[in-house]
Amino acid sequence: MKEFDPVKYQEMVREYQERDDPFGWFDSIYSDAEGDHNAVFWADLAPNPYLLKWLEKNPETWLKKKAIAIGCGVGDDAEAMAAAGYEVTAFDIAPSAIELCKKRYPDSKVNYLVADLFDYPEGWAEAFDLVYECNTIQVLPGRYRREAMDAMVSLMSAEGKLLVSCRSRKSGEELDAIPLPLDKNEIDSFMHFGVRQKSFLVYDDDQEPSVPHFFATYSRERRKRKRN
Numbered sequence: 001m002k003e004f005d006p007v008k009y010q011e012m013v014r015e016y017q018e019r020d021d022p023f024g025w026f027d028s029i030y031s032d033a034e035g036d037h038n039a040v041f042w043a044d045l046a047p048n049p050y051l052l053k054w055l056e057k058n059p060e061t062w063l064k065k066k067a068i069a070i071g072c073g074v075g076d077d078a079e080a081m082a083a084a085g086y087e088v089t090a091f092d093i094a095p096s097a098i099e100l101c102k103k104r105y106p107d108s109k110v111n112y113l114v115a116d117l118f119d120y121p122e123g124w125a126e127a128f129d130l131v132y133e134c135n136t137i138q139v140l141p142g143r144y145r146r147e148a149m150d151a152m153v154s155l156m157s158a159e160g161k162l163l164v165s166c167r168s169r170k171s172g173e174e175l176d177a178i179p180l181p182l183d184k185n186e187i188d189s190f191m192h193f194g195v196r197q198k199s200f201l202v203y204d205d206d207q208e209p210s211v212p213h214f215f216a217t218y219s220r221e222r223r224k225r226k227r228n
């Protein structure tokens with residue numbers, strides 16, 4: 001198993017981004033773990049506590065609703081949504097991430113698959129009642145960040161909800177590293193793509209030192225009926 005070297009990691013990501021191949025490096029993070037999900041350096045190996053709180057407050061009591069986990073990594077959040085009663089699709093662009101999920105949860109009800117947010121399978125548009133994004137935008141560069149937001153919103157059904165969890169940075173703060181956390185203006189750009197903000201939480205996580213985060217929830221903007 002390869003030891004994680006933060007300096008080499010930054011260099012590698014920069015190289016991929018400079019040649020406009022922003023997704024080319026993700027698989028190496030998982031394949032370097034050589035089949036052991038514990039060795040994926042960015043995986044918390046537990047569901048996001050704010051996702052769990054949201055699921056608890058918004059119990060799925062009626063028909064089985066469809067949820068999707070974007071850039072699902074090693075699967076903790078997808079499994080939490082399935083445990084809360086959703087029919088879950090979880091995808092990642094990294095085949096080795098999906099292999100790890102299947103190995104880790106061999107009896108899972110989650111449909112794990114390799115897919116690209118920017119070129120997702122037919123039938124996914126507007127198909128999901130719950131769309132969950134955690135930490136994907138922050139590892140994308142430049143224009144891909146807004147395009148990712150647009151694509152995420154496009155997965156929401158008319159009554160759908162979108163939950164976004166990410167690292168945050170102070171408004172306007174310039175940072176030259178990956179992940180590049182979102183500032184308030186940037187996360188607010190979700191609202192340019194047809195959603196209304198339902199809640200917005202700013203918090204510091206329990207790492208040492210703690211890392212500032214946002215957890216935001218959105219619903220589809222209702223289209224106004226035209227009167228004759």
Ligand SMILES: C[S@@+](CC[C@H](N)C(=O)[O-])C[C@H]1O[C@@H](n2cnc3c(N)ncnc32)[C@H](O)[C@@H]1O
Pocket residue numbers: 023026027042043044070071072073074091092093094097115116117118134135136139
């Ligand atoms: C920082 S990781 C976060 C993983 C997981 N959501 C978590 O919170 O632990 C970002 C994930 O997004 C995936 N990803 C990046 N670009 C993607 C794309 N275009 N389509 C699907 N997944 C993508 C990466 O492979 C990686 O697993």
